[in-house]
Amino acid sequence: MFATLSDRLADTFRNLRGKGRLSEADIDATAREIRIALLEADVALPVVKEFVAAVKERARGEEVSQALNPAQQIVKIVNEELVTILGGETRRLRYAKSGPTVILLAGLQGAGKTTLAAKLALWLKEQGKSPVLVACDLQRPNAVQQLQVNGERAGVPVFAPSPGNGTGDPVAVARESLEEAKRKLYDVVVVDTAGRLGVDAELMQQAADIRDAVQPDEVLFVVDAMIGQDAVNTAQAFLDGVGFDGVVLTKLDGDARGGAALSIASVTGRPVMFASNGEKLTDFDLFHPDRMASRILD
Numbered sequence: 001m002f003a004t005l006s007d008r009l010a011d012t013f014r015n016l017r018g019k020g021r022l023s024e025a026d027i028d029a030t031a032r033e034i035r036i037a038l039l040e041a042d043v044a045l046p047v048v049k050e051f052v053a054a055v056k057e058r059a060r061g062e063e064v065s066q067a068l069n070p071a072q073q074i075v076k077i078v079n080e081e082l083v084t085i086l087g088g089e090t091r092r093l094r095y096a097k098s099g100p101t102v103i104l105l106a107g108l109q110g111a112g113k114t115t116l117a118a119k120l121a122l123w124l125k126e127q128g129k130s131p132v133l134v135a136c137d138l139q140r141p142n143a144v145q146q147l148q149v150n151g152e153r154a155g156v157p158v159f160a161p162s163p164g165n166g167t168g169d170p171v172a173v174a175r176e177s178l179e180e181a182k183r184k185l186y187d188v189v190v191v192d193t194a195g196r197l198g199v200d201a202e203l204m205q206q207a208a209d210i211r212d213a214v215q216p217d218e219v220l221f222v223v224d225a226m227i228g229q230d231a232v233n234t235a236q237a238f239l240d241g242v243g244f245d246g247v248v249l250t251k252l253d254g255d256a257r258g259g260a261a262l263s264i265a266s267v268t269g270r271p272v273m274f275a276s277n278g279e280k281l282t283d284f285d286l287f288h289p290d291r292m293a294s295r296i297l298d
């Protein structure tokens with residue numbers, strides 16, 4: 001991810017090398033290049049505008065540092081702005097002070113939610129927690145079974161409605177699972193919800209009802225990094241319909257240009273918290289804005 005953006009910015013900064021001091025024209029030309037690089041990476045236009053304006057303003061106002069040449073100074077500013085947009089400091093999970101921590105996953109179908117649920121559960125186990133997965137995606141045929149298979153691979157139990165005995169009501173499943181987790185002393189409950197191919201009111205309402213029933217400590221919006229220009233509308237719809245505290249980017253191993261990550265974090269003001277980058281359950285980790293920014297500017 002971000003390969004094109006990274007190459008484009010490298011070219012831009014190369015043009016500044018050897019300059020003693022940045023003129024207004026240099027700053028304008030650089031800003032234009034950064035704008036093109038971001039647009040090519042599929043970053044949403046309003047986000048690009050805001051980003052470029054911030055970089056320009058700082059480039060003009062920045063104290064001339066003795067230690068850095070003009071090119072390095074611009075790189076530093078772009079780096080800091082990228083880190084800010086992606087959420088600043090690495091945002092860690094907030095665990096409940098007492099009782100099980102509840103994490104609700106929301107997102108479109110195909111975003112990688114079910115896979116992510118198992119990855120997150122395995123990661124939590126490695127952090128010394130005793131997680132349980134809850135199958136509340138009763139919409140998609142096989143979603144429950146897929147979660148059960150993944151849960152088994154991760155060595156994490158899955159609470160799911162028993163076949164033939166299920167109420168078909170995901171809110172009831174979520175509520176009962178939380179009670180069961182309390183009884184059995186599991187300390188993190190990861191709830192997988194239904195996704196649709198597009199944003200729809202019924203899906204939002206169902207996720208909101210589950211949220212109200214289990215009062216999650218964290219709601220995570222799971223989104224395919226390849227989503228491109230649809231990113232902003234989709235994220236905004238989930239923010240309005242369900243609300244979320246952080247973003248999980250999936251399929252970072254694909255050839256996504258990375259714009260979605262920047263657009264979503266910027267438009268929603270929610271940090272990217274986790275990154276999922278492959279089909280294996282271990283292809284998953286905390287997202288570090290500073291490391292990602294450095295990678296872009298490497």
Ligand code: GDP
Pocket residue numbers: 107108109110111112113114115116195250251252253254276277278279283
């Ligand atoms: P859901 O509909 O949101 O629950 O999505 P799934 O978890 O079923 O994932 C949809 C498809 O994307 C599956 O084929 C997954 O194997 C695949 N997938 C999920 N996460 C990743 C990832 O990080 N990288 C890649 N390459 N594929 C992924």
